[in-house]
Amino acid sequence: MKITIIENELYLAQSISSKLSLAGYETEVYSSIKEAMATSTGDAYLLSTNLPGQNFNSLITKYKEKIIILMVSYINNDTVAAPLKLGANDYIVKPFMIEELKRKIEHYKEYQNLKKYKNLYKEYNEYLLQDIKTEDDIDKISTPLVVLTNYIKLIDKLAFEYAKLKDRVLIFVPLSSKDWKSKLENANKKHILYISDLQTLKKAEREYLLNQIEGLEFIISTTSEVETPYKTIEINTDNKLYDQNEILTIDDYVKFIVNNFQYQYPDTELSKKLGISRKSLWEKRKKYGIFKKK
Numbered sequence: 001m002k003i004t005i006i007e008n009e010l011y012l013a014q015s016i017s018s019k020l021s022l023a024g025y026e027t028e029v030y031s032s033i034k035e036a037m038a039t040s041t042g043d044a045y046l047l048s049t050n051l052p053g054q055n056f057n058s059l060i061t062k063y064k065e066k067i068i069i070l071m072v073s074y075i076n077n078d079t080v081a082a083p084l085k086l087g088a089n090d091y092i093v094k095p096f097m098i099e100e101l102k103r104k105i106e107h108y109k110e111y112q113n114l115k116k117y118k119n120l121y122k123e124y125n126e127y128l129l130q131d132i133k134t135e136d137d138i139d140k141i142s143t144p145l146v147v148l149t150n151y152i153k154l155i156d157k158l159a160f161e162y163a164k165l166k167d168r169v170l171i172f173v174p175l176s177s178k179d180w181k182s183k184l185e186n187a188n189k190k191h192i193l194y195i196s197d198l199q200t201l202k203k204a205e206r207e208y209l210l211n212q213i214e215g216l217e218f219i220i221s222t223t224s225e226v227e228t229p230y231k232t233i234e235i236n237t238d239n240k241l242y243d244q245n246e247i248l249t250i251d252d253y254v255k256f257i258v259n260n261f262q263y264q265y266p267d268t269e270l271s272k273k274l275g276i277s278r279k280s281l282w283e284k285r286k287k288y289g290i291f292k293k294k
Helices: 008-020 034-040 057-063 078-084 096-129 153-168 180-185 205-210 250-261 267-274 278-288
Strands: 002-006 026-030 042-047 067-072 090-095 145-149 172-175 192-196 216-224 232-235
Touching: 002 034, 008 026, 008 096, 026 034, 026 057, 034 057, 042 057, 042 096, 067 078, 067 096, 078 090, 090 096, 145 153, 145 267, 153 172, 153 192, 153 216, 153 232, 172 180, 180 205, 205 216, 250 267, 250 278
Parallel strands: 002 026, 002 042, 042 067, 067 090, 145 216, 145 232, 172 192, 192 216
Antiparallel strands: none
């Protein structure tokens, strides 16, 4: 990790640089905001707010996506409050112990990494669920809620969209995992639980689950009818997307292929790929209520 130090007191700047170098950081030192903005390449910026005749606001605006820690001699609106509003992360009061500075740097380094991972997983999850269409009005749904479905991914999408709409943290608890009980025991009441695979639990485990989630907000998905004291709705689809981890019925597979490929291939080729005759394809369209628009 490279640290850019912007400090006009040369002795102090060199002292900080030397101690950070001993701790394993790469450093560069500037005494001018203008020079730092022109050539600096740090991952984190240690910015002195005591730079006579220099305006550091432009530097904060330019590098606000990086770590910026203010080095201040005293605390007031100009040295701390205003820079923090512009995008600086934190401040440290001179004189300070280098260990305190290192702790702040590592804290914000970890925080930035977590933000990157969060965005990565969010984008990947949205990519995985982008073809799943939820027809129900998400804003009309209320928790706690149990959802019976013939396609779990449909409820995956519903749960994520609901949490996004409510601006709440969603905690995923698959009941097929070994640690689902510990996740429930440590559940935060401010978060929404998305509990999947209710159909996999035996009666005693279901009773334990229902006791643990009493008073919490949750969405539970199940592929089989299970009696619970909570409101249950049913959401199904005839256009299930093929999942390599799921065994589809022959009817579901044929419906999936016809729905998703009938405009990509002519009927002759589509029926050939399915291993059936054109007449059989026509009969299956009629049976499933799938009509090809011309």
